[in-house]
Amino acid sequence: MVILGEPMEAVRSVAFGFMLPAGAALLPEGCCGAGSIIADWIFRGAGDKNSRQLSDALDGLGLHRASSVSSSHITIGAALEADNLTQALDLYADIILRGSLKEDQFELARQLAIDGVLALDDEPRQKVMVKLREQFYPSPLGRSTFGNIDELKALTADKTKQIIADNFNLSQTIFAVAGKYDFNSICKQIERLFESKQQPSLKAIKLRPKDTKYTHLLNDGAQVHIGLMTATVKPADKDYYNARVAVSVLSGGMSARLFTEVREKRGLCYAIGARYHGLKEAAGIACYAGTTPEKSQETLDVIMAEFGRLSAGISEEEIERAKVGLKSTLVLQSESSSSRAGGIGTDYYMLGRVRSLDEIKNKIEATSVDSVTKFLRENSFKDFAVVTIGPKSIDY
Amino acid sequence: MEFKKKILENGLSIIGEVNNLAQSAAVGFFVKTGSRDETKQINGVSHFLEHMLFKGTERLNAFEVSEAFDRTGADFNAGTSEENTVFYAAVLPEYLVEVTGLWIELMRPALRDEDFNIEKNVIKEEIAMHKDMPGFDVMDKCQSLHFDRHPCGNSVLGSEESIDNLTAEQMRGYFANRYAPNNMILACAGNFDWEQICSIAEGGCEQWQKQAATRELEDVPGSKKKERIEKSNLSREHICLMSPAVPAKDGRRFAASLLAVIVGDDVGSRFFWELVDKALAEVASMQFGAMDGTGVFRSYIRCSSENVRKVLDTIRGIFHNLSKNGVTKDELKKAKNKILSALVIKNELPMGRLADLGFNWIYLEQYRTIEEDISAIRAVTIDDIYSLIEQFKPGDFTQFSIGPAQSS
Numbered sequence: 045m046v047i048l049g050e051p052m053e054a055v056r057s058v059a060f061g062f063m064l065p066a067g068a069a070l071l072p073e074g075c076c077g078a079g080s081i082i083a084d085w086i087f088r089g090a091g092d093k094n095s096r097q098l099s100d101a102l103d104g105l106g107l108h109r110a111s112s113v114s115s116s117h118i119t120i121g122a123a124l125e126a127d128n129l130t131q132a133l134d135l136y137a138d139i140i141l142r143g144s145l146k147e148d149q150f151e152l153a154r155q156l157a158i159d160g161v162l163a164l165d166d167e168p169r170q171k172v173m174v175k176l177r178e179q180f181y182p183s184p185l186g187r188s189t190f191g192n193i194d195e196l197k198a199l200t201a202d203k204t205k206q207i208i209a210d211n212f213n214l215s216q217t218i219f220a221v222a223g224k225y226d227f228n229s230i231c232k233q234i235e236r237l238f239e240s241k242q243q244p245s246l247k248a249i250k251l252r253p254k255d256t257k258y259t260h261l262l263n264d265g266a267q268v269h270i271g272l273m274t275a276t277v278k279p280a281d282k283d284y285y286n287a288r289v290a291v292s293v294l295s296g297g298m299s300a301r302l303f304t305e306v307r308e309k310r311g312l313c314y315a316i317g318a319r320y321h322g323l324k325e326a327a328g329i330a331c332y333a334g335t336t337p338e339k340s341q342e343t344l345d346v347i348m349a350e351f352g353r354l355s356a357g358i359s360e361e362e363i364e365r366a367k368v369g370l371k372s373t374l375v376l377q378s379e380s381s382s383s384r385a386g387g388i389g390t391d392y393y394m395l396g397r398v399r400s401l402d403e404i405k406n407k408i409e410a411t412s413v414d415s416v417t418k419f420l421r422e423n424s425f426k427d428f429a430v431v432t433i434g435p436k437s438i439d440y
Numbered sequence: 441m442e443f444k445k446k447i448l449e450n451g452l453s454i455i456g457e458v459n460n461l462a463q464s465a466a467v468g469f470f471v472k473t474g475s476r477d478e479t480k481q482i483n484g485v486s487h488f489l490e491h492m493l494f495k496g497t498e499r500l501n502a503f504e505v506s507e508a509f510d511r512t513g514a515d516f517n518a519g520t521s522e523e524n525t526v527f528y529a530a531v532l533p534e535y536l537v538e539v540t541g542l543w544i545e546l547m548r549p550a551l552r553d554e555d556f557n558i559e560k561n562v563i564k565e566e567i568a569m570h571k572d573m574p575g576f577d578v579m580d581k582c583q584s585l586h587f588d589r590h591p592c593g594n595s596v597l598g599s600e601e602s603i604d605n606l607t608a609e610q611m612r613g614y615f616a617n618r619y620a621p622n623n624m625i626l627a628c629a630g631n632f633d634w635e636q637i638c639s640i641a642e643g644g645c646e647q648w649q650k651q652a653a654t655r656e657l658e659d660v661p662g663s664k665k666k667e668r669i670e671k672s673n674l675s676r677e678h679i680c681l682m683s684p685a686v687p688a689k690d691g692r693r694f695a696a697s698l699l700a701v702i703v704g705d706d707v708g709s710r711f712f713w714e715l716v717d718k719a720l721a722e723v724a725s726m727q728f729g730a731m732d733g734t735g736v737f738r739s740y741i742r743c744s745s746e747n748v749r750k751v752l753d754t755i756r757g758i759f760h761n762l763s764k765n766g767v768t769k770d771e772l773k774k775a776k777n778k779i780l781s782a783l784v785i786k787n788e789l790p791m792g793r794l795a796d797l798g799f800n801w802i803y804l805e806q807y808r809t810i811e812e813d814i815s816a817i818r819a820v821t822i823d824d825i826y827s828l829i830e831q832f833k834p835g836d837f838t839q840f841s842i843g844p845a846q847s848s
Contacts, residue, residue, distance in 0.1 A: 103708040106777030159722035266571035299506035311561030365510040372513025
């Protein structure tokens, strides 16, 4: 296990996360959604505590739980007042290493996971982005973290236990902490709680490319929800910062191109935006827009035109605004212990090291009109994965 | 932390809490106006007006406004509720003066017809978007049902019809009265120079004219009606429950927040153990909403159609038990710990601090330190909670559901 820490002078809180290599892409075939069961099941009793006692102990520390399932990890952690950190880590060691994993509790966790997938049908805005990642990324990177109903129904407690045994691999786990804490005592405590012999690495995943370009899912709702995504460089790439600045020119603030062209000038949408979405193995720029059916074709056309127009030229002012925006977001986020803990953990996973805030600032600062346009010309947006959900499909 | 305050002759309150250790600063205008201050004819105007403030002034067009914000790297936005419209930004300290100057300028917008007409489309798209968010839709409809004919039940977004019929002239009239300096405050939190902010605020705002901006304040018991509508494209049942609670000014607001956590926090609450842990409902939460002169407990539950009856029976059981036995010492202690740590974490960010600073001034005309809030939360007893339950009877609620067509 790697232990990462970033002290923060001005706070009384501390936030931590265990990044366990059990994300959706790392699960065996046929187990889509197991991560969402696991993230629930492991909290239903651990060590010498039953579900209720464990929950009471966590709540007694005033701890705010944060669990998430991504393509690469199940991350479990919390934000809390600094004085309670030691006790919280003891409880998390039980949750990770000594979950009760009772069969009756498995059934309940599975039912909630199935309900979560069904609830997604009522949230087309969210569902369109889940479907988009599924379609865009080479399989299994874009697998739904919510799950697949048939596969969830077929999962057993034994099979899921096996996944926990295989994927809660401590040698590949990253522990990140930020805020107010004492690093030496944390290291000692984590060593005492988690020290074990080296575990063999998980098998590398095999990627299978996707070739679907457009999917429409019929939903008799008020809007057509449009998701589109195109490939760009990965977080470890030398052009990563050029890509981030380019996305920011496209959709960083209210003066960015998508907001101006789609919403301000034409009134086509309320919600419109694009952002960088990076995994270690692949990355893309993902864009969402929601619009009433009669405007959906024009919305897609204007968005595509803006992607196309980007490499034709960017002004100095646009680049400056993009850079200031990115740097400012970085500093504003650095004031929150939770986002700092998340940031250093992700850095280590993606890059094998943690970038300092100054390094990031300097690299953003080093981009220019020339470097961004050169990057865009060398990496033009060729193929788009497009998904729509709504009463009407569009031509793509 | 140091509290500062200045009230201009025209009634504009300028308040600030300086924290030189912060990495950033936050600024906001809190305008005491929202959908409850609207008539049916102009329903949705507060929210539409919030959008229009970004469309510029006599000097700046919409794009120039956006550019001006983005040049500072501000994390900025605005929001409208039933009773407040808040414009806020978090920035690096060196940009605070610029952003504050910009907000001051925007508070006197041009409200041009052509901008109004384009933005109408955006507002209608926002209404359409929320129709596809049943979790939001059900809360909105339940609030209307609960408040019945009282203006607190007005929809914040308005309806497609009210927005279609709204004119720029009506909006200008509403603006002139509601965005009066005596009906708004300017607040700052974090790392900033108070004197500097004061001097640009004085220069920019002192010519604004005082108005008689008032609001009808009457407490509302709630209709306790039950309604359900069907939507063929839904797969889940979305249920909202609403019952009366103490107003924002009432000292018992801390007890009300604690009760909501005990009953309906995401984890470890009574709803959690009886509904979510047992997989009867996928989501079940309750919040306390403090308002001007009134207040509500709001619950949201999402479950399958098959489980609706069982879920509602269970909820009745939970509220019955509460009115009979109150809450336990242990429950209260856990709820306090949760609220206290959330308070500490939220207030570590200038933006989080700005919200508390501004709303305390809006509702209480009072500065409260974090420590004062912490003490008030610590002081709540199980008897305080019990008397709230006795007086407000949270089990006697208004109920609105949206769900798929029933097969029977």
